[in-house]
Amino acid sequence: MDRPTRNLPADNHVHTRWSWDTAESSSMQLACAHAVQLGVPGVAFTEHVDFVDWSGEGTTDVARPAEVGPRPRVVPFDVDSYLADVARCRESFPQLRILSGIEAGEPHLFAQSVASVLRAGEFERVLGSLHAIEHRGVLTGVGHALFAELGTRELMTRYFTEMVTLVDGSAAFNVLAHCDFPRRYWPTERAGRYRETDFEEQYRAVFRALAASGRALEINTRSPLASVELMRWWWQEGGDAVSFGSDAHTPLRVGEHFATAVDVVEAAGFRPGRDRFDFWRR
Known part of the structure; x- marks a missing residue:
């Protein structure tokens, strides 16, 4: 593979076998080797931290929905084994900046459970993400089924509204991940092309809240890539830092x-x- 002719930023959003939705074959070592080959100067291993109910060990979260919807694959995060793997990679790849981290799902709803995980180890990069919203009293994963039930306008509006609540209601994270996550499941055949301008005010509301908190916005390259215009809205609403995440x-x-x-x-x-390891800034 040819190396890039320009410097690339660090990848602040990487999952490995320590995430519940990632194959055992997706090792930190292989991810580091590919980063070196590509010319990416650093990686943050931000493994999924999600919860299946409203109470973890020694914690009780404030539950707004009546119940958490089915999450059959979610398992507890093995902090000690994960951190040991990070330490091994730091020894094996001294040319890389390797950060420990988590991706906290719905951190405003699982505040005490997230805090319990963060107390269990040192985490340098914490992402906040929203993969589910309340529907009929149940915390329900965003996907094709929810689009079919709610329709595109209602689902996106409810998602962005909840995203503002997440930003205002959690101080646990330093980067907001994939701020428009549902567009991955946008029903193009039924609804036509997704247009960011249809939700400009909702995006701007999220960006204003995030900018006021002094945290970074992620440009997520797994999602449909954000437009220049959308990133300018982040700038216009006072955003001063961008994190790159694959x-x-x-x-x-x-x-x-x-x-x-x-x-x-x-x-x-x-x-x-x-x-090269810093966020991009104004």
């Missing part, structure tokens, strides 16, 4: 589409930060 669940997707994402973020007015 959301890779297999090693070969680390750093995927980063050259294009760099072009998008640069065209919106952001520039590399203090060093």
Whole structure:
């Protein structure tokens, strides 16, 4: 594989076998090897931290929905084994900046459970994400079925509204991941092409809340890639930091589409930060 002719940013959103939805073959070692080959200077292993009910060990979360919908594959996060794997990779790949981290799902609803995980180890990159919204008293995963039931306008509006609540209601994370996650499941055949401009005010509301909190917005290259215009809305609403994340669940997707994402973020007015490992900034 040819190395890129320009510097790439660090990948701040990578999953490995320690995430419940990622294959055992997706090892940290393979992800690091691909990052080195591609010229990505650093990776953050941000494994999924999700919960199946409203109470973890020694915690009781404030539950707004009556119940958590089915999450049959979710398992507890093995913090000790994960951190040991990070330490081994740091020894094996000294040329990489390797950060520990988690992707906290619905951290505003599972505040105490997330805090319990964060107390169990040192985590340098914490992503906040919203994969589910309340529907009929149940925390329900966003996907094709919910689009079919709610319709496109209602689902997206409810999602963005809940995203503002997440930003305002949780201080646990430092990067907001995939702010428009449902568009991965957008029913193009029925609803036509997804247009960011149809939800401009909703995006801007999320961006205003996030900018006021001083945290970074992720450009997620697994999702349909954000437009220059959308990243300019982030700038206009006061956002001053952008994080790049591949959301890779297999090693070969680390750093995927980063050259294009760099072009998008640069065209919106952001520039590399203090060093190659920093967020891009105003």
